[in-house]
Structures are given as structure tokens and as C-alpha cells.
Amino acid sequence: MPIDSRILGELEKLLGRDNVLARADELLLYEYDGSVEVARPDVVVFPCTREEVVGIVRLANQFDTPMVARGAGTGLSGGALARKGGICIGFSRMNRILEVDAANQRARVQPGVVNLDISREVEHLGLYFAPDPSSQKACTIGGNVAENAGGPHTLAYGVTSNHVLGLELVLPDGEVVRVGGATLDTPGYDLTGLLVGSEGTLAMVTEITVRLLRRPEAVKTLLAIYNRVDDATQTVVEITGRGITPAACEMLDGWTLRAVEAYAHAGYPLDSAAVLLIELEGLREAVAAQAEEVTAACRACGAREVRVARDDRERELLWKGRKNAFGAVGRLSPSYYVQDGVIPRTKLPQTLRHIDEVCGRYGLQVGNIFHAGDGNLHPLIAFDIRDREQFDRVVRAANEIMAYCISVGGSITGEHGVGMEKNELMPLLFTDADLAVMRRIHDAFNPRGLLNPAKVFPTTKSCGELRVLAQPGSAANS
Amino acid sequence: MSASPATALTRLEAIVGAENAITEAEALAPYEIDGVRPRLAVRPRTAEEIAEVVRIAAAERLAVIPTGGRTHLGIGGSPSRYDIAVDVGRLNRVLSYDPGDLTLSVEAGIGIAALNETLARDDQFLPLFVPNMLQASVGGALAAGLDSPLRQYYGTARDFLLGLEFVDGTGAHVKSGSRVVKSVAGYDLHKLHLGALGTLGILTRANFRTFPSRGIFPDSRGFVASFARLDGALALRRRILESALTPLTLEILSPEIGEMFAAPVSAELEPGLTSAAPWFPRGHWTLAAATGGNSAVMERHVREFARLADEEKASNVFTLEPAERPHVWGRLREAFGLLRASCPAATILKIPALPSEFGRVIAALAEIAVRAGIPSATLVRGAGIVYFALLPGALDIERLATAVAEAFRAAANCGGHATLLWCPTELKRRIPVWGEPREDFVLMKKVKATLDPPGIFSPGRFVGGL
Numbered sequence: 055m056p057i058d059s060r061i062l063g064e065l066e067k068l069l070g071r072d073n074v075l076a077r078a079d080e081l082l083l084y085e086y087d088g089s090v091e092v093a094r095p096d097v098v099v100f101p102c103t104r105e106e107v108v109g110i111v112r113l114a115n116q117f118d119t120p121m122v123a124r125g126a127g128t129g130l131s132g133g134a135l136a137r138k139g140g141i142c143i144g145f146s147r148m149n150r151i152l153e154v155d156a157a158n159q160r161a162r163v164q165p166g167v168v169n170l171d172i173s174r175e176v177e178h179l180g181l182y183f184a185p186d187p188s189s190q191k192a193c194t195i196g197g198n199v200a201e202n203a204g205g206p207h208t209l210a211y212g213v214t215s216n217h218v219l220g221l222e223l224v225l226p227d228g229e230v231v232r233v234g235g236a237t238l239d240t241p242g243y244d245l246t247g248l249l250v251g252s253e254g255t256l257a258m259v260t261e262i263t264v265r266l267l268r269r270p271e272a273v274k275t276l277l278a279i280y281n282r283v284d285d286a287t288q289t290v291v292e293i294t295g296r297g298i299t300p301a302a303c304e305m306l307d308g309w310t311l312r313a314v315e316a317y318a319h320a321g322y323p324l325d326s327a328a329v330l331l332i333e334l335e336g337l338r339e340a341v342a343a344q345a346e347e348v349t350a351a352c353r354a355c356g357a358r359e360v361r362v363a364r365d366d367r368e369r370e371l372l373w374k375g376r377k378n379a380f381g382a383v384g385r386l387s388p389s390y391y392v393q394d395g396v397i398p399r400t401k402l403p404q405t406l407r408h409i410d411e412v413c414g415r416y417g418l419q420v421g422n423i424f425h426a427g428d429g430n431l432h433p434l435i436a437f438d439i440r441d442r443e444q445f446d447r448v449v450r451a452a453n454e455i456m457a458y459c460i461s462v463g464g465s466i467t468g469e470h471g472v473g474m475e476k477n478e479l480m481p482l483l484f485t486d487a488d489l490a491v492m493r494r495i496h497d498a499f500n501p502r503g504l505l506n507p508a509k510v511f512p513t514t515k516s517c518g519e520l521r522v523l524a525q526p527g528s529a530a531n532s
Numbered sequence: 533m534s535a536s537p538a539t540a541l542t543r544l545e546a547i548v549g550a551e552n553a554i555t556e557a558e559a560l561a562p563y564e565i566d567g568v569r570p571r572l573a574v575r576p577r578t579a580e581e582i583a584e585v586v587r588i589a590a591a592e593r594l595a596v597i598p599t600g601g602r603t604h605l606g607i608g609g610s611p612s613r614y615d616i617a618v619d620v621g622r623l624n625r626v627l628s629y630d631p632g633d634l635t636l637s638v639e640a641g642i643g644i645a646a647l648n649e650t651l652a653r654d655d656q657f658l659p660l661f662v663p664n665m666l667q668a669s670v671g672g673a674l675a676a677g678l679d680s681p682l683r684q685y686y687g688t689a690r691d692f693l694l695g696l697e698f699v700d701g702t703g704a705h706v707k708s709g710s711r712v713v714k715s716v717a718g719y720d721l722h723k724l725h726l727g728a729l730g731t732l733g734i735l736t737r738a739n740f741r742t743f744p745s746r747g748i749f750p751d752s753r754g755f756v757a758s759f760a761r762l763d764g765a766l767a768l769r770r771r772i773l774e775s776a777l778t779p780l781t782l783e784i785l786s787p788e789i790g791e792m793f794a795a796p797v798s799a800e801l802e803p804g805l806t807s808a809a810p811w812f813p814r815g816h817w818t819l820a821a822a823t824g825g826n827s828a829v830m831e832r833h834v835r836e837f838a839r840l841a842d843e844e845k846a847s848n849v850f851t852l853e854p855a856e857r858p859h860v861w862g863r864l865r866e867a868f869g870l871l872r873a874s875c876p877a878a879t880i881l882k883i884p885a886l887p888s889e890f891g892r893v894i895a896a897l898a899e900i901a902v903r904a905g906i907p908s909a910t911l912v913r914g915a916g917i918v919y920f921a922l923l924p925g926a927l928d929i930e931r932l933a934t935a936v937a938e939a940f941r942a943a944a945n946c947g948g949h950a951t952l953l954w955c956p957t958e959l960k961r962r963i964p965v966w967g968e969p970r971e972d973f974v975l976m977k978k979v980k981a982t983l984d985p986p987g988i989f990s991p992g993r994f995v996g997g998l
Contacts, residue, residue, distance in 0.1 A: 157770075157888040158916075180774075202716045213714065215723075216691055233972045237884040238916045239677070239688075239727070241951050241966045242995040243976050247690060247723030251716050271776035295632040297655065297744025337776055339828035396712040398633035428714045429633070463628075465715035472717055483717055487704040491983065492719045498978040510718070 057096035057140065061117040065099055065141070068109045073100040073147070084124065084142050088189070088380075089475050090391055090439065091132030095122070095142035102147045104222065104230065104260040111228040111258070114141055114504055122506045123258045125166065125197030128189040130392060131473030133201055133253045137508040145196050148260065151175050159266040160219070160236050165196025165259050169203075172264065181266040184211040187469070188377040199259050202251030204469030206302035206376070209427040210335070211267065213469065215250040222261035223249065226505040236263050248495070253471050254506045256499040270335040273301075274345050275363040275372060278330040278352040279323050283307055283410075283422075285356035286328035287402040290426045292351045293332075294399045298344055301335035303427030304376055310383065310421035310434065311375075317382040318375035321368065326358075330426065331376055379423045380434070387419070387436035391448050394470040395459035399429040408458050409433050416451040418444075430468035431459070457482060472510045480512050540592040541572050544616065547584045548574045552622070562602055563617035566610035566957040570597070573617035579697065579705050579736035582618060586734065587703030589616060590986040597990045598730040600641055600672025603664035607676060607953055608729045610960050612992030618734055620671055626650060627737065628711070634742045635694065637711055640671025640735040656742040657749065659686035663868050666802075671735040677727020681781035681822075681864045684915050689726055692741045696722035698733035701984030711739045724979060731994045732983040752780060752824035753834060754852030754860050757841040758790070758816035764844050765817045766891055769914050771840045772821065777833055779821040782914030783864055784890075788923075789909045790818045792870055793863045801873055805862045811850045819846075820860055867911050868919070872954060875907075875923040879932060879955040881939055883918040885948035893918055896942035904935035919953070933962040940967055969996035 065074045075081060075098040085094035096119075101107045114121045120140030127134055136142050149166035156179045161172060169190040173182040186205035187193055193203070199221070204213045211217075220234030234246035249256060280286040286305055293303065306314065306329050311322040322329060330352065334344045349360045363369040375382075383390050397405050406422065413420035413435060424432040433455060437448045456466055456479055466472070466479050480489060493511055497503075545553035552575040554560055563573045576582045589596045595613035599605065600620055623639035626647070630636075631654040638647060644658070645666045651657050662668055662678035674696075679688050686692065695709025698721075708721035725732055759765045765784045772779060785793065790812035797805035812818055819841075823833035834851050841849045852860060863870065872878045885893050894910055897920045901908035904922075911919040920939065924932055936952065936959065943950035952965035969976075973996050980987075980998045992998075 155886075155888075158886045160886075202720075204714060204716075208714065212691060213716075215720070216687070229974075231972055231975060232970075233975065235949075237886060237948055239679070239882070239884045240970070241949055242970070242972065243728055243732070243979050244690065244723045244726055245972055245975055245979070247720055247726075248979075250720070252719055256719075268774070268776075291632060294634060297634075297746055299744075337778060337825075337829055337832060339832050340778075340825055343826045343828065396710070396714050398630050398635060398712055400630055400632040425714075429712055430714050464712050465710040465717050467717050468712075468714040469716055476717075480717065483710075484707070488706045488708065488718070491700055491704060491706045492708070492721065494982045495719055495721065495979070498982045499975075 057119060058117045061113055061119060062097060064113050065097060065110065068113070069099055069101060069106055084127070085135070087127045087129040087132060087134050089130050089132045089473070090389065091135055091474055093132070093135040093137045094139065095136035096139045098142045098144055100144045100147045104224065107143065107224045107258060107260055108228045108230060110141065110143055111224055111226065115227060115502070120504050120507050123196065123200065123254045125194030126168070126192045128193040129197060129201060129473065130394065130470040131467070131475040133471050133473035133509060134197065135474060137474050143258065145194060152261070156181065158236065160263060161266055162261060162263050163195055164261060165194060165199070167195050169193050169195055169198055176266055180269050182269055183264055184217055184267050185214045188380070195262055195264070196259055199250050199262055200252070200254040201471040204425070204430070206304050206425060209303055209425065210299050210301040215247060217265045218246060218250050218262060219265055220263035221246055221249055221259050223257040224260055225257050226500045226502065234263065253473060253510050255496055255509055272336060272338040272341040274334045274341050275369045276332045276345065276348060277361040277363070277372060278332065278357040279326045279359045279361070280328045280356065281326065281358055282356065283328045283406055284403050286330055287406050287426070289330060289352050289355040289357065290402050291400055292355055293348060294427070296347065296351060298347055300332050300344070300348065300427060302333040304331040305422065305424055305426035306331065306376065306379065307422040309419070310379060310423040313382045313386050313421065314375040314379050317385060318371060318378060320371035320375035322375060331372055383421060383434055383436065389437050389439040391435045391437065391452055393431065393433050393452055393455060394467045395431045395456055395464055396468040397429045397431065397459050397462050397464040401462045402426065402429060405431065405458065405462065409455055412451050412454045416447045418447060418451055425468070428468065474509055477510055478512050478514060540588055540594060543588055544572060544574055544585055547581050548576050552576070563599060565597065565605045565614060566960065568611050568614045570614050570617045572615065573619055575619045575622050577622045579699065582734050582736060583699045583703045583705045585616070585618060586699050586701070589988050590701060590703055593986060594988060595991050596988050598675070598734040600669030601643065601664065601667040603668045604672060604676040604678065608993040609965050609997065610957060610992060611990065612997070620734065620736070621669065623736060631656060635711060635713060635739065636742050637737060637739045638670055639737055641669050644668050644670055644673060651742055652745065652749070655745050657745045658740055658742055659692065660689060661865055663866055665865060670738055674726055674735060674738060675728060675730045679913065679917065681783055681861065681913070683913060684782045685778065685780045686743065690723060693722060693726070694739040694741060696725055696735055697737035698725060698735050700733045701986050701988055705736065709739065713741050729990055729993045731980060731990045731998055733989060747826055748780065748824035750854050752822050752857055753830050753854060754857035755821045755823065755834060755837040756811040756818055756850045756852065756860065757846040758813050758818045758848045759846055760816060762817045762891065762894060764846065765819045768819050768841055768844045768846065771844060772837070773914065775836060775840070777836055779833065780824050781820070781822045781861070781864065783820050784912040784914065785818045785820060786910035787815050787817060788907065789867065789911050790816060792874060797863065797870065801869060802862060802866050805859060807859065809859045809863060811852070811860065813848050816847060820864065822857060822861065868954060871909060871921050871923065877924045877927040877956050879922040879936060879959060880953045881920045881936070881950050882953045883920060883943045883948045883950045884916055885918050885943065885946055887916055889946040889948065890918065893943060893946045893948060896946065897939055900935050900938045900942060904931055906932065906935055927956060929958050929962065932959060936963050966995040
């Protein structure tokens with residue numbers, strides 16, 4: 055349904071012509087995010103204030119037009135795409151850090167602030183914002199809040215919801231409500247906890263109060279190198295089982311690290327089958343002891359070498375390689391499909407073998423680069439999107455992998471969100487009753503369904519060929 | 533047309549079996565809340581039985597209050613209606629425990645202490661060290677929203693709860709979250725239940741991440757520094773948190789709490805605390821902290837605690853060995869129970885505040901107590917909570933109500949939000965225990981109406997009478 059042309063005039067009146075894009079060539083950029091999904095909005099607007107956001111929302115209601123919030127468009131599940139067209143509300147101009155309260159380790163920021171900019175702003179105070187999605191140089195805190203973003207260091211420090219204390223919301227009817235706050239345990243239901251990770255389907259956020267952490271005094275980065283993928287995954291089982299919690303524990307398999315090395319020149323060993331990038335942080339004494347224990351675990355599981363980053367430069371190079379890995383793979387393959395399943399850490403070896411087997415069976419190239427310490431997989435399947443037959447195989451393989459994750463007691467998404475990419479998979483994880491109660495919450499906040507429609511919830515009754523059979527001995531059996 | 537309530541009670545009895553339905557007045561006494569006694573208590577064995585009970589209650593509009601270890605039935609508002617207590621104590625199994633993954637799934641009625649005994653076999657624990665831990669259930673602790681001294685390092689349940697199953701007000705048995713350490717699929721409904729006092733549903737199952745206990749039990753060490761003035765203790769707190777140190781617990785106690793802690797605790801109250809705790813000099817403010825980890829980490833903490841305390845001119849400094857540390861930890865955990873044992877009318881306020889405002893809030897509260905002529909005591913969680921107790925000798929409700937109202941205002945003036953954690957029932961008729969609803973109340977009403985459409989769960993117990 056084409057957008058009511060009168061709304062364009064109203065939006066231009068409200069925001070000025072510079073803040074409204076409606077030409078087809080201008081809209082092209084906004085039909086994508088970081089996923090493989092595509093959906094074009096009818097108009098993109100850039101509010102600068104909360105009042106303008108409220109004005110936009112009121113217009114959307116008046117003209118019965120869908121709306122969706124967008125940060126930097128780095129999302130990996132289509133969460134910020136205008137699936138039903140309508141207004142895409144870009145928050146890039148609401149990008150001010152409003153307050154830094156060093157004494158209480160808090161900051162109050164607008165949603166368009168880039169994740170890494172918070173940490174840069176408070177670096178001189180010895181503080182930082184812990185959630186560090188790989189896209190942190192570009193992604194915005196508003197997007198992080200919507201998706202409950204994670205990142206490598208969430209292993210030790212938790213995801214976005216662990217670091218957000220309060221929100222200012224613009225509800226789908228244009229009302230403004232503040233939830234939570236700078237203090238802990240505000241009385242009543244934990245609405246902040248509900249809103250973070252609700253994928254922009256319950257409200258838009260115009261202000262966020264975040265917790266800042268103190269920078270650790272010591273950081274040590276290890277690179278454990280393996281000739282067999284199994285040995286690397288077994289190491290993760292071993293480290294977790296020994297009760298060691300690194301700040302981050304990432305795995306890159308051989309195919310991926312070769313792609314990364316060609317781009318980053320970080321010193322990843324080209325002839326290895328897998329590496330673990332393990333970061334230890336904290337008190338000097340704790341880091342020293344952990345480094346010894348982790349090294350011993352790596353060796354016991356067959357690492358052929360355990361390197362320690364000599365200095366910050368080497369450390370940064372290794373992380374640059376890790377955090378830009380998706381981009382590096384983009385140099386090898388026209389498209390790639392990345393998944394986000396989570397499994398119990400004890401199931402890592404068998405799950406990686408399963409992924410390998412499935413992709414082999416479908417004749418697909420897969421790379422694995424993921425948050426091994428959390429059991430949060432990111433199998434990355436290379437393909438050419440112009441080849442529909444190949445894409446169908448990708449989808450079938452991906453669904454098999456996801457069904458397997460669930461069969462061992464896992465989840466379909468650890469940090470990327472459901473969006474419009476995994477919404478049809480939700481029935482694998484949740485019963486009709488589970489989804490019905492979530493749907494009721496959705497409808498209570500977003501009764502007209504104008505805000506970010508057709509996301510999170512399945513649009514079809516069942517998901518066809520996908521069936522989940524519990525694996526022997528898995529938690530899913532209990 | 534629905535059947536009569538009497539028939540409904542009979543049907544409820546049939547669901548759980550006569551031996552698990554309590555109807556005699558005397559046997560119902562333990563389920564009483566603020567003098568209100570239910571007509572029936574049921575002890576279901578499964579989530580399905582709970583769902584059946586709720587469906588009948590919903591059809592008959594019978595008010596249901598879920599109970600666990602019944603250690604904190606006294607918190608929250610007085611119930612406006614209370615027909616059925618749903619005692620989840622028989623849902624007490626560990627459903628899955630994967631020590632290698634550090635994840636756990638338990639039924640909501642399981643005792644925290646029993647659970648931790650199980651986890652200890654694998655050198656793990658759940659940092660849900662809430663008051664009355666020896667009797668408290670997991671589900672009750674979640675619903676009551678209780679924190680603990682360990683919040684300094686481990687946070688609250690919100691930080692280590694992975695998912696929940698619950699029966700909503702329609703009688704549907706549903707879940708949110710997951711059983712793995714990371715999942716963003718679906719809405720985090722489980723967070724809504726934390727501290728909601730069972731107003732949104734009956735919890736049946738909870739999934740957690742667990743934590744290694746190596747270097748903490750029994751090895752961790754304590755540290756106690758006392759100061760003639762509050763300022764010194766606050767300065768030391770700031771110095772510790774601005775350093776690289778990572779204390780497990782960090783509290784500040786007023787002289788009254790110190791005095792109470794110094795005395796032996798009766799075995800009836802807490803079996804492990806019967807010896808005296810000679811680390812709290814009379815008339816002093818105290819900072820109590822603990823540290824865990826390997827020996828080098830603990831030595832570094834102890835050394836730097838002592839140095840910082842010295843620089844802040846502490847009058848006494850004690851380092852507690854692993855055998856001594858539990859005596860302080862146990863007292864900190866049970867501080868509210870000790871206060872209530874010492875004063876039947878103890879009125880304890882919970883005031884989340886910005887740490888930079890601690891000094892101002894505490895001074896304002898102390899002044900209010902002095903003006904009212906009511907003894908008081910203060911316990912501060914370093915992370916950002918001030919617990920303030922008014923300890924009247926005899927209950928003068930007028931005077932107490934005035935002081936509490938003033939304390940609410942003082943908290944608001946300092947950017948905090950006071951609530952009444954514990955108080956005499958009479959006071960609840962004068963003062964809303966949750967304070968005045970905030971602007972987000974409009975959303976809370978929507979949440980309540982969504983998860984409990986017939987309005988049968990714990991009516992009147994929560995914010996704004998929800």
C-alpha cells in the first residue's frame with residue numbers, strides 16, 4: 055500500500071526538508087541492514103529531538119502508517135527494516151552524550167550515540183561501556199538496546215540489558231514515559247528489563263541511562279593455535295569446566311582466519327585448523343594466574359602453540375581481525391548467511407562437527423567465528439545471492455543447524471535478535487502459549503501494530519519442514 | 533454461570549488431593565499475611581496442577597497468593613483479597629544441572645540452601661544469598677526481589693537468571709528466556725516477575741547460570757574498618773571502587789548495626805552465628821568487605837584494603853580469616869532479621885540512591901529519626917542501596933508514620949525512591965509501602981492486566997495497589 059502523500063508534506067513541515075528522504079535513490083540505502091533481508095521504507099526521517107519523534111509518531115498514527123526505528127543499520131536480523139514500508143525513523147542525529155556521572159559510573163545518552171563513542175568519551179576517567187558488539191565502531195546504543203546486543207566481552211560482563219538502568223520511551227501512540235532510572239531497583243515491574251531486547255516492537259527509545267565499568271588494570275590476550283577443530287572446542291569445554299571465566303573466548307576456524315588474515319595481517323597462523331582468541335582481564339594477580347591455567351588447559355587439549363600478545367598493538371591487531379571478520383569474508387564470497395544459535399558449552403565439539411557435516415551434505419562452504427565461551431555460534435555460510443537454488447540450500451542447512459541447537463537445549467539467537475529473519479523459527483523454541491502471552495504484551499504496548507510490524511512473531515502457523523528431535527542426553531529432554 | 537465458591541474449593545482440593553489441601557484455621561496460620569488468612573492452602577506437585585488451580589480461581593475470581601519458604605510474606609502491601617495460598621514447596625526438584633556449562637534449571641519451590649548444597653559438590657554455587665536463606669525458596673527469593681551482600685560482585689537475580697516458567701492469570705503455563713547463558717529470543721517476561729511479589733503469575737521453574745565457588749567458599753577473607761564518622765567509611769568505599777580491587781561484598785554499617793553485630797546471635801535465629809563478633813567497636817561506623825580468588829589476589833586485596841583504610845584514617849582495621857569471615861557475612865545476610873528480632877515494630881526502608889548522595893541521604897534520615905525520637909540504624913550496600921531502619925521501643929503509629937513520610941521525602945530530594953521493606957501492618961494502612969506510583973505506572977497497569985487478566989494474583993500487594 056503506497057504511503058499517503060500528505061504525510062510527506064507534514065513530515066517536511068515538522069522536520070524540515072533536509073531531514074526527510076523520499077526519493078527512490080535515497081531510500082535504497084535504507085532497505086538493507088547487516089542481514090540478508092531487504093525491505094524498503096516509503097520515507098526516511100531524521101528527528102533531532104524527542105518532541106520531533108513524538109510528532110512523527112503522531113503523524114504515523116494519524117495516517118495509519120507503519121514506523122520503524124533505525125540506528126546505524128548494522129543489525130543482523132532485519133530488526134530496523136521497514137517490512138511493511140512506511141516511515142523509517144533514523145536516530146543518527148540524536149547522538150549526544152547528555153551527561154557523564156563519573157562518581158556514580160553512569161552516563162545518560164541519546165539513542166544515536168555510537169557504542170564505542172561512549173567508551174571514548176569516558177576513557178580519561180578510567181571508565182568504559184562494556185557491551186562491545188563487533189560493529190561497535192558504527193552501531194548505536196539505541197540499536198544495542200533494541201536488540202539487547204552482546205559482543206565478545208559479554209562472556210564476563212553480560213549483555214546490554216545488564217548495563218542499562220533507565221530509558222525514556224516514546225510509546226507507539228506518542229506518549230513519553232520514563233522507566234527505570236539512574237538508581238538501582240526502582241519500584242515496580244522491571245520495565246527496563248522488558249524493553250531492552252524487545253527489538254523496537256514495544257516503544258522507541260529517546261534517552262538511555264547506562265552503567266559504566268572501571269577499566270581493568272591488566273589485560274592479557276592469548277592466541278591458542280590448533281591443528282584440529284575438535285581440540286579447540288574441547289579446550290572451551292575444559293576452560294568452562296574448570297570454572298575459569300575469561301573476559302572473552304572467541305573461536306575462528308581455519309577458513310575464517312585465512313580470510314581474516316588476508317585483510318588484517320594480525321598474525322593469525324594460516325596453516326591452522328582453528329584458533330582460540332582468549333582475553334583475560336582484571337587484577338594483575340588474577341590475570342597472571344588465569345593465564346597459566348588457560349595455557350595449561352589449551353596445551354592439555356592439544357594446542358600446538360599458545361601465544362601471548364606482546365603489546366597493545368599486537369592485541370589490537372588480533373581483535374581488529376576478529377571484529378572485522380564478517381567484512382573479511384565479504385571479500386571471498388558475494389554473500390554470506392550468518393547464524394546466531396546458542397548451545398550449552400558442553401555441547402560445542404559435537405555441534406561444530408554437526409555444522410560441518412550439514413554444510414558438507416548441502417555442498418556449502420561454512421566458516422565458524424564465534425563467541426565460544428558463551429556457546430554462541432556464528433556459522434557463516436558463503437553463497438551467491440543471485441543463485442536461488444544455492445540460497446535455498448543455505449536456508450535448509452541453516453534451519454537444520456538451528457534445529458540442532460535447540461535439540462541440545464539451546465536458543466535460536468544469542469545476540470542478533472529475531473527480527474524478520476528468525477521470526478518463523480520462534481515456534482521451535484516457544485509453544486503457542488508462550489508466544490500468545492508475548493503477543494499480548496506486544497498488543498498492550500503497540501495495540502495498532504504500527505511500530506515495527508511483522509517482526510519477532512511468526513506470521514505463519516507452523517514452520518513446515520522444521521522439526522526438532524531432542525539429542526540423547528541433552529537438557530531438552532528434561 | 534459458575535459454581536459456588538464452596539464447590540470451587542472442593543474442586544481445588546480434588547486437584548492436589550486431600551492431603552495437600554489445608555483448610556483448618558490453625559494449619560492455615562503460617563500462610564497468613566498481615567492478619568489476612570486464606571480460606572484454603574494447596575500444595576500442588578506439578579506446574580500442571582498449578583495451572584488447573586489457577587484456571588478455577590480465575591473462573592471464580594478467587595484471589596491467589598503463591599508462597600515458597602514463607603520467610604517474606606510480610607513484605608509488600610496487605611492483600612486486599614486472599615482466598616487461596618498456592619504453596620509451591622513440593623515443586624522442589626533440580627530439573628537439569630550441567631556443571632560443565634555452569635547452568636541450572638530448578639523447580640521454583642526448591643530451597644536455596646539445599647540447592648547450594650547440591651551445587652557445592654561440583655564446587656559451584658548460586659549467589660542468591662538472601663535473608664533467611666536457610667528457609668527461603670528460589671521462587672520466593674525471585675518474587676520478593678531480595679538482594680544480598682553479594683550484589684557488589686554478582687549483581688542480583690536479574691543478572692544471573694536465564695529464564696522462567698510460570699502460570700499466568702489465564703492458567704496458561706508459559707516460559708520466557710532460555711536455559712543457555714545467552715539468548716535474546718522473545719520478550720524477557722522473566723525479568724518482570726523479579727520483585728513482583730507474585731502479582732503476575734506463579735513461578736514454577738527457574739533457569740540460572742551458576743558460579744564457581746573455588747576461592748570463595750570457604751577461602752574468602754573479610755575486612756572490617758571502623759571510623760568515628762560516616763565520612764571516613766564513605767571515603768574508603770569510594771577509594772576501593774576507584775581502585776582496581778574487585779571486592780565480593782562492600783557494605784557500610786551504622787554504629788547501631790555494629791553494636792548489634794558484635795553480640796552473639798541466638799541459635800534459633802541463625803545456627804552459625806552464636807559466637808561474638810569482636811570487630812565492631814562501639815559507636816563507630818564500619819565498612820565491611822570481602823574478597824575471594826587465589827591467594828595472591830586475596831593478599832593484594834587485604835594489603836590494599838589496609839593501606840586505603842589507613843590513608844582514610846580508620847580507627848580500627850581487622851582482616852578476617854576464612855574461619856572468621858562467615859560470622860560477618862552471615863550477620864550481613866541476616867541483618868534485617870536481627871533488627872526485627874531486636875525490635876518487633878522495626879520499620880525498614882529500602883532506598884536506592886546514587887552513591888554520591890549516600891552522605892546526604894543518610895544524614896537526612898538520621899535527623900528525621902532524632903527529631904521523631906525513634907532509634908534508628910543504617911546498612912548501606914556499596915552498590916547503591918541504603919537500608920534505613922526505624923526501631924521504635926513502643927509502637928506510636930502516628931509518630932512512626934510521620935517519620936516514614938519524611939524519610940520518603942528525604943529520599944526523593946536526594947534522587948532516590950524509598951519503599952517500605954518491613955513494617956508493622958498498621959503502618960501499611962497509613963503509608964503505601966511502595967511509595968507513590970511513578971509515571972511508568974501506566975505501563976505497569978498494562979503489564980498487570982496482560983499477564984493477570986482476571987486480577988487474581990496477590991491483589992493489593994504491589995505498587996499502586998496492583
